[in-house]
Amino acid sequence: MDGRRRVVVTGIAMITAAGMDKETFMKHAAEGRSGLRGTLLFPTDKLRTDYFGETPKRYAYEIQAESDESRTEQIFGDLAEELLRDAGLDAARLADLDERAIFSFATSVGTNDYMTAHVKQVLPDSVSRGNLHKLPPKLGIRGATFVNTSACSAGTTAIGTAFSMIRAGLADLAAAGGVDPLTEFSTYGFHSLQNLSALPCRPFDRRRDGITLGEGGALFMLEEREAALSRGARIYAEVLGYGLGNDAYHPTSPDPTGQGAYRVMRQAVRQGGIESAEVDYVNAHGTGTVINDDMEAKAIALLRPDCRVSSTKSLTGHCLAAAGAVEAAATALALKHGSVPPTAGLDEPDFEDAPLRFVRGRAEPVRLRYALSNSFAFGGNAASLLLGAHVDRDEASPEQPRSGFARPESAPR
Template identity: 40%
Template sequence: MNRVVITGYGVVTSNGDSREEFAEALYEGISGLKEVSIFDMSKMRTQLGGQVNFELKKVEKIDDEERTVQIAKKALREALTHAGIDSEYIMRLDGRCGLSVSTSLAGNERMMKYLNEKSCGYKGNPEWLVKIPTFLYSILQETKVKGPCYTTMSACAAGTAGVGVAYDLISKGKVDVMVTGGADPLTEFACTGFHALKSLSPTGCKPFDKNHDGIVIGEGSAFFILESLDNAIKRGAKIYAEILGYSINNEAYHITSPNPTGVGAYTSMSEALKRAKVSPKDVDYINAHGTATKANDEMELKAIELLLGDKAKKVPISSIKSMVGHCLGAAGSIELASCLIALEKGFIPATETLRDHQEGYEDFNLIKRATKCEDLNIILSNSFAFAGNTSSIVIGRYQNNVSLENG
């Protein structure tokens, strides 16, 4: 199997309009959570959200799909520039470059419009409902990719799963390069849904804190350029990390709640490490899903304890949702970007809002402030979602002394 490396990435979040701004915000503990201005949340449990700051290009109508496209393109263009490639290079690769994108809400407004019209006796032709999704089509047009294309929509596990799809295609020799990333907009639909579930936090997102009381919805995007190691070396690309393995699973427990024993999360993490040929004891940092709901936080810490045993109280754990909110289908992508920053910059991002450890886990190494750590080598990142979807991914510092034959 081919080794798979990351040679460029771009990020847009509520606390950073670029990779470097995002990195600085993570280190300084700058939150992007604030009062939402793009729609009315006055009747919901909170008015907070992770709304991006950059000014969107004015078009006739900025619906949720157009918002997704503009946010995604900003992250995508940064990733291409960072990797030193462009659409001309991608076209020369012909079918040896693919695309894997992830989302959960892009295009949802179109579906809701159709359902509303149907309920009012609409009898028109809904051809517009089944046209090529604007999100995927727009990214295709931007990149000129001619190889395999995939869209992953496994709810809040989609971002991580989408990178996994890209990894599979390269590792199995089907392509040499993959453009992959996730994007999701901040929408009234999502906030209303989580408000109905009583999952929105009126006080802010506080993962692993004994006073945690729910999530804050965010938006954003992160894109990556993945390459086979051979291709990256051939074109003299800088390598930021190696993807060692990942897992996609479904615990089939409940439509919205995770299995409280943590068995689904444990299986996801252990399978990812097994495929990466990494021992649990070699994990240097866990980027937790960490949503700040009681159900998720408790089961995830239980799962980590199952996975690591005695080391569970030593390995650093944090959740950047404390600063950017829960970005749904883009969460795994954005959090993978934070892991790359951790490797490159030599620090562990914090659970910035954490003050008092969740009861029963007072002695766990839950990071409250960004912490310098120059010897990070192996990072495990988690994404868990509604309907039992789980995905975990393992990245490592690139080691050029490992032979390709044994990789």
Template identity: 45%
Template sequence: MAQSDSSNRKNTRARVAVVAAGVVSPLGFRLTETLDSLRNSRNCISPVTRFSVGQCRCKTAGQVSDDRLLATQAEAPRSRRLHRASHMMIQALTELVAQEPHFEPELTVIGTTSGGMSYGEHYYRSLRQAGDLRHAATWIANYPAQKPVIDAQESFGISSPYQVIANACASGTNAIGHAFECVRSGRYQRVLAGGYDALSELVFTGFDSLQASTPEKCRPFDRHRTGMVLGEGAALLALENLDSAQRRGAPVLAEIIGYGISTDNFHITQPDPSGIGPRQAMERAVQSAHVAENEIDYINAHGTATLFNDAAEGKAINRLFNGVPVSSTKSMMGHSLGAAGAIEAVVCLLALQHQFLPPNINFRAADDDLDLNIVANESRPAVLRTVLSNSFGFGGTNASILMRRFKA
């Protein structure tokens, strides 16, 4: 009896390897610093220094040091004109290329939420205040969301087509998931994927005005959680057809095996309280990977520490999984919006490679309504084979990816 078309597609799907990665975030520059922060449960939140927060409830964020970020870049005038987001992307790509210099992407897919927002702020203020517009051309040229992608590609002579996904806080995970599907389908052999976002005053004060940010510590899933803390950064993954990677002797750091998305359309800033949106995304990722729920060894939760988001995600996890360890590393580095899913994919990659559970710091009291196995306050060793990473955003957009430890 002939197989159905869907069966044939399942049997011919390519396996997707992660052959290199690069990251810069409040946790540190490069994989080694990130790993050290995770293992040592380091709180990387600090008082905001980039702009005035005197009128805001929240006065802290996860920040990337400009002294270190700019010190790694060239002193050419062009480099000095680039947006901080471009420097973050270049830093992440520098690490990735150093690991795998022969990786030549056929496509680049990047997620972001705010692009070069702070340059837009400069331009607007100068117009409103009849200020100095000598730098207007630079601000306008570096404002668009695709500009940091272009800058990073130009720095390494990459000329592949690029796509930018702006889907709220799910953007980074959407980018990796789309890249995964591009490689798994067989259409592409190598795709560069990730996300970026840099702190800006407009975004910071916007979240504060919504009372989504906390004046206290970020406490995901805690009974007394009061909101999120923002962050920033960039992370990139080099995805390649596994057969292609092995033929050319490339290192395989992990596999991406599943991707799921959903939208609940409940409210612009709140998820459906039932958790149906997160549940559908996680279910679809598991189904995409052809694994069972009980095979998941760890969940890197979206976990923003807002009352409604954590409740909805917690309900969805309870419904699908039985006692799986859960943590939100946003407690350590803040919520980097479009970069969050990409940075947290790197966190999952490190967890698989080094066999440990990343911590959910600042956790004091369990929420009686959420029966979750929280990795409270300290990282701990664990046997991990398959891990799930969640990213959910305003408008009810949800995305989940599954990663698996690779064994030759």
């Protein structure tokens, strides 16, 4: 071991179109059942599609009075309650940690409902404000708060930020993740870019034609490993490293060579102290657009072409800033339960020059050791998170990698 503090996942809360909790998500993922369907939240007659990843619970869509909670706050409230329960903690205990407990959050359109209500003159001028200041008190967190808005890589960056703080000894516990709601504002933005799919998105398929927007979010409870073990916490996975970078190529289009995506995956793998040949699974950004999927397939093939690959956006839709958190949660659950979620709707993979081992149709049972969760965003923002299956031992043997995980004899080096 290299002396750095180890960071583990002790709680996961998920709300997506594929289920209001992680158990329902895993059940639907096992069956390859997508949650993409029509929406009644707003008119879709002027859009190319009426398919969205709306949550099963009917959260209020618009603020009608000063006392109303925004859709972001409603979703976050349910996630926060589930996260505390799942981690075996409560807000009072987190408050007792004072500055040692931190909050790292991601959103893209989380405050737009207040602005919309103000523009529509539903609320007086004095109520034209954001809502993110209301979130940490729901968890009892008194330490540093970070809000990341780096578009669709923000959820992954939020988790990476929390990981770095704990690993460096600047915090002992963090709630990290993201929430984004479905809105007309974001929908018409993507419609103007002409990249909404007419049908439910089908990442990496030869017939793919764009994204399907989703909503919801996910929260992680991250803790320093020794503290988690001392309180008998259940551990889902270990966070080993993450990579951040920028394509520096185009405001909305990724570098078609895949080099930017490859760099952040390589950075995450190196920070985690493993070899790229040891990555067993990549939860791809996999939006379903022609350009994104093409460049990501090239990038993964550069890293390790024979690892398993899937895109859970085919189950949940693209949750914007929350996407990275949702997909990291799916990745941690895959490690914990030995079940790789599939890409729904993937009938004809389109990458003869970058053949990959796509998981499609139904979940694939397999023992995983290491997995990456990718996020690539507008502005060239790129992020990748490396997670590992947790091993309950203090020290690794000489045959094990620096991260402290067992290496089967058959594993490539």
